[in-house]
Amino acid sequence: MLFRFYRQLSTCVSPSPSQIKVMAAKELVEAAVSENKITIFSKTWCPYCKRAKALFASKYPGVATKIYELDELDDGAEIQNYLAEKTGQRSVPNIFVNQKHVGGCDDIVSLESKGQLAPLVNV
């Protein structure tokens, strides 16, 4: 009886392994966005991600860019879920420039073509 009570209590107060993964994903995203000038949440096989990574590499080669390949991370699904919650965007690439969410590939291609990406990068 007492054992069952303690077991129920511990499931209430200590997070489950899946809850821990969700919390870790949130922490990773928040730390990545706050610590890096450019952060790209990507997937290795995604053509839009390849285009976005190539754009930053060619136009802003000297700017530190942190890339997370979600398909290579254990908690990639949780990171993608948290990004959807945080930004309203589920697709990759999901890109942040100087802590600002700028969207996906089409968004940065459009900003770059209008000369509006450089001011965000070079603040």
Ligand SMILES: N[C@@H](CCC(=O)N[C@@H](CS)C(=O)NCC(=O)O)C(=O)O
């Ligand atoms: N218009 C978006 C298209 C991005 C897109 O369709 N990405 C696909 C991968 S290529 C995606 O996120 N699919 C859902 C998923 O992988 O969970 C952009 O320019 O970034």
